[in-house]
Amino acid sequence: MRNFAAIYSKEMRSYFVSPVAYVIAGVFLFLSGYLFRNILMQFNLWCLQFGQRAQQMGGQMPALNLNEMVVTQFFGVMDFIWLLVIPMLTMRLFAEEKKNGTIELLMTSPIRTVEVMLGKFFACFSLYSIIVGLTLVYFVILEAYGSPDWGPIFTGYMGYLFLGATFISVGILASALTENQIVAVLLTFGMLLLFWLIDWSASFAGPTAAKILHYLSFIEHLEDFQRGVIDSKDVIFYLSFTFFCLFLTTRVIESRRWRR
Amino acid sequence: MIEVSELSKHYGDVVAVENISFKAEKGVILGFLGPNGAGKTTTMRMLTCYLPPSHGEAKVAGFDIVEESMEVRKRIGYLPEQPPVYHDMTVGSYLRFVAKIKGVPGPKLNSRLDDTMEKTGIAHHRDTVIGHLSKGYRQRVGLAQALVHEPEVLILDEPTVGLDPKQIIEIREVIKGLGGDHTVILSTHILPEVSMTCGQLVIINNGRIAGEGTPESLMAQLKEGEVLRAHIDGPPGAAVREMIARIDGVLDVSQEPGSEEGVFLVTSLPGQDVRDALTRQVVEDGFSLRELRPLDMTLEDIFLSLTSEEVTA
Ligand SMILES: Nc1ncnc2c1ncn2[C@@H]1O[C@H](COP(=O)(O)OP(=O)(O)O)[C@@H](O)[C@H]1O
Ligand SMILES: [Mg+2]
Numbered sequence: 001m002r003n004f005a006a007i008y009s010k011e012m013r014s015y016f017v018s019p020v021a022y023v024i025a026g027v028f029l030f031l032s033g034y035l036f037r038n039i040l041m042q043f044n045l046w047c048l049q050f051g052q053r054a055q056q057m058g059g060q061m062p063a064l065n066l067n068e069m070v071v072t073q074f075f076g077v078m079d080f081i082w083l084l085v086i087p088m089l090t091m092r093l094f095a096e097e098k099k100n101g102t103i104e105l106l107m108t109s110p111i112r113t114v115e116v117m118l119g120k121f122f123a124c125f126s127l128y129s130i131i132v133g134l135t136l137v138y139f140v141i142l143e144a145y146g147s148p149d150w151g152p153i154f155t156g157y158m159g160y161l162f163l164g165a166t167f168i169s170v171g172i173l174a175s176a177l178t179e180n181q182i183v184a185v186l187l188t189f190g191m192l193l194l195f196w197l198i199d200w201s202a203s204f205a206g207p208t209a210a211k212i213l214h215y216l217s218f219i220e221h222l223e224d225f226q227r228g229v230i231d232s233k234d235v236i237f238y239l240s241f242t243f244f245c246l247f248l249t250t251r252v253i254e255s256r257r258w259r260r
Numbered sequence: 261m262i263e264v265s266e267l268s269k270h271y272g273d274v275v276a277v278e279n280i281s282f283k284a285e286k287g288v289i290l291g292f293l294g295p296n297g298a299g300k301t302t303t304m305r306m307l308t309c310y311l312p313p314s315h316g317e318a319k320v321a322g323f324d325i326v327e328e329s330m331e332v333r334k335r336i337g338y339l340p341e342q343p344p345v346y347h348d349m350t351v352g353s354y355l356r357f358v359a360k361i362k363g364v365p366g367p368k369l370n371s372r373l374d375d376t377m378e379k380t381g382i383a384h385h386r387d388t389v390i391g392h393l394s395k396g397y398r399q400r401v402g403l404a405q406a407l408v409h410e411p412e413v414l415i416l417d418e419p420t421v422g423l424d425p426k427q428i429i430e431i432r433e434v435i436k437g438l439g440g441d442h443t444v445i446l447s448t449h450i451l452p453e454v455s456m457t458c459g460q461l462v463i464i465n466n467g468r469i470a471g472e473g474t475p476e477s478l479m480a481q482l483k484e485g486e487v488l489r490a491h492i493d494g495p496p497g498a499a500v501r502e503m504i505a506r507i508d509g510v511l512d513v514s515q516e517p518g519s520e521e522g523v524f525l526v527t528s529l530p531g532q533d534v535r536d537a538l539t540r541q542v543v544e545d546g547f548s549l550r551e552l553r554p555l556d557m558t559l560e561d562i563f564l565s566l567t568s569e570e571v572t573a
Binding site for chain 1: 334342
């Protein structure tokens with residue numbers, strides 16, 4: 001626990017001492033804010049057109065759904081931005097230690113590899129959660145002008161926590177495989193995109209394969225959360241994916257100890 | 261304190277270390293001497309549990325480096341070739357981090373930090389970011405990192421490489437003060453380093469041990485075939501040299517490079533003292549002997565002779 005805390009706070013400090021955390025958070029918040037604004041403007045436009053139409057037709061029409069038209073859209077955009085941002089948060093975690101030779105300090109200290117890995121994982125996850133949390137502001141703004149349904153918003157954010165953990169575990173694994181941070185970023189992009197788009201090929205696969213491919217897709221499982229549903233099969237998917245990658249990371253780092 | 265027996269390390273087909281064995285008792289400073297690529301770093305990485313050996317075993321502070329790696333790691337301080345520092349941390353927070361992962365108990369933490377920084381002379385840089393320090397000070401921080409938990413065994417990989425002469429002297433002073441309390445293994449490819457700091461020497465070349473002992477005993481080993489320096493006043497030309505070469509027991513005569521005419525280096529066969537015979541012969545031929553003294557083997561010579569023998573063998 002003490003070792004975990006030491007690694008965790010070292011990693012957190014290093015995120016905040018360097019401009020990395022601020023730049024990434026800043027760019028992300030700017031982009032997501034900008035997109036949120038556009039989605040809102042679009043919604044506004046629709047409302048106007050919709051109102052005029054309703055008047056022309058002289059009849060009652062069902063109200064426009066704020067959740068469907070703003071929240072879901074916004075989530076759809078954010079998913080993708082995370083895919084671009086998370087590899088940059090994870091790239092340095094092990095690659096930098098290898099490059100600087102500080103991995104020799106960690107590996108020759110009386111500390112278990114799991115503790116190092118978990119300290120790094122949770123530090124990155126904390127930073128991610130902070131940035132994700134900041135975007136909740138947009139929905140507070142939304143609340144001022146309309147009345148969104150908060151249920152799907154909250155489950156959507158829960159989905160982000162699970163998705164983020166999974167992305168980070170993939171990123172850490174890539175970082176453990178190389179001492180080059182650029183290689184780590186590219187590997188992470190590659191793996192994330194693959195699992196992002198994997199259910200596309202389900203359309204051309206046999207029924208069993210299609211099921212498996214669907215199951216492995218990152219977005220499939222996210223959509224349930226964003227509809228307001230917490231399904232244990234989604235939670236289990238994300239958690240087991242995360243555990244698997246973290247387990248592999250530990251093995252990769254430790255492999256040097258058994259490669260005689 | 262450290263017992264290495266028949267340790268080998270292969271990287272694929274590359275044999276980095278082959279069958280080395282040596283011992284270091286508690287409190288000694290052992291110099292691990294060899295040219296670049298000899299296998300020093302590889303050996304130290306095995307002793308610090310960073311790399312597993314391909315064959316053989318080693319015990320550090322009584323624990324096996326493979327089976328009881330955690331116990332070994334608690335008892336060693338290790339300064340790798342490249343000091344393992346985080347460039348964005350301050351000296352103080354870095355050492356605090358290291359002390360924590362090395363298991364220094366909370367109440368002792370502050371006094372250990374003060375003590376270590378004092379010993380390595382970096383106390384006034386406590387709040388300096390490590391990336392802003394000079395190479396010499398970064399090396400001291402690396403040394404402090406290895407010392408902070410008062411380990412029984414210290415393993416230092418080329419601790420003075422890349423430093424300027426003044427910094428080298430300072431670091432050496434620090435290291436010299438460490439023997440007694442700690443068992444120290446120190447690798448280097450620079451000779452003066454070991455002759456000044458180490459009580460015991462292991463010379464390694466091409467992954468094998470090429471010589472072992474105290475600096476004095478290594479010197480005695482090599483004394484067998486002795487070299488004399490003789491300054492003889494005589495006619496110019498080859499006459500004097502031929503006269504010396506004819507003496508019983510003389511293996512080789514040569515003009516000392518860079519000296520005035522008449523200064524010769526005389527190598528005798530192992531175990532034979534040719535000084536009396538040489539003196540008599542010189543007088544007999546009517547020359548005069550200005551100087552005759554055995555040339556002391558410097559550590560440099562030991563090193564060269566031991567390692568070059570291995571290369572040709
Ligand atoms: N990771 C590695 N992979 C392959 N060969 C290596 C590796 N590390 C070292 N070697 C080789 O092992 C030999 C010993 O290297 P090293 O222990 O670093 O020597 P030294 O520290 O004495 O200079 C060298 O020939 C080197 O090229
Ligand atoms: Mg080396």
